[in-house]
Amino acid sequence: MELRIRNLSKTYANGVVALDRVTLSILPGMFGLLGPNGAGKSTLMRILATLQECDAGSVFLDDIDVLDEQDEVRRLLGYLPQDFGVYPKVTAYELLDHFAQLKGLAQRGRRREVVDGLLQQTNLFEVRHQKLGGFSGGMRQRFGIAQALLGDPRLIIVDEPTAGLDPQERVRFHNLLSDIGDDRTVILSTHIVSDVADLCASMAIINKGHVLLCGEPARLIEGI
Ligand code: ADP
Ligand code: ADP
16 A cells, blocks of 8 residues: 655644654555654654644545544554563463454454464464563564554554664564565664665655655665
8 A cells, every 4th residue: 555644744742843744655565764763753653553643744545544544544554663562471372362352353263373374474483382571572573563464454564673683683574574565565664774775665764853865775875
């Protein structure tokens, strides 16, 4: 699906301008949003995920008005927030099964198929009966992706997912993202240049709430 963001602005109650007339078009595949801390990335991700309001502007996902038709958007969306929490005392299988139930997958056998499939896809099948509290950072992030993929979303938003991962886990995570970006629209926010350079077909550079540049990583990153 195609996401069209026009003149999106957000000022927080304390006067901080987090987004200032952001305009972006995002096509299917992997899109990278690159910017330093405080650039406005999380604010933009939360607004796209219908979890926060903006002050002005418009967002369309194909012909769906994202700022208005929230239920519709949520059905099509998988969102992995920055620093999402996990319940440490349940296993990966149990929690994913629970979220699958919340998503409306009522039938046990069908749910097991879906949950097992997601655990396989994210390389967590072997550790599915381990408690989440014992998971490494990389395992947690992959679990987050499994959770975000429940319901087969068409748009996936991942906010700073590779921060704190070691190089080996980062490669693993990159492989997983390019796998899921094959037939979906995936937006990856990051402050790490190699995330977008390795993965994304197109990207934007954002700073202080402004989109500075937009285009192909190979072209833009040369100029950084
Ligand atoms: P990024 O994700 O790129 O680090 P954020 O969207 O988190 O950027 O933040 C953009 C700016 O908005 C920063 O200056 C941040 O301090 C400020 N900010 C974020 N959330 C809030 C909030 N709830 N209240 C006030 N200011 C905020
Ligand atoms: P929201 O409630 O903001 O729409 P979610 O639907 O993603 O966000 O999450 C619902 C609840 O589940 C929240 O309380 C959130 O903290 C919690 N949650 C989200 N992801 C996980 C996770 N991987 N493990 C445990 N709890 C989570």
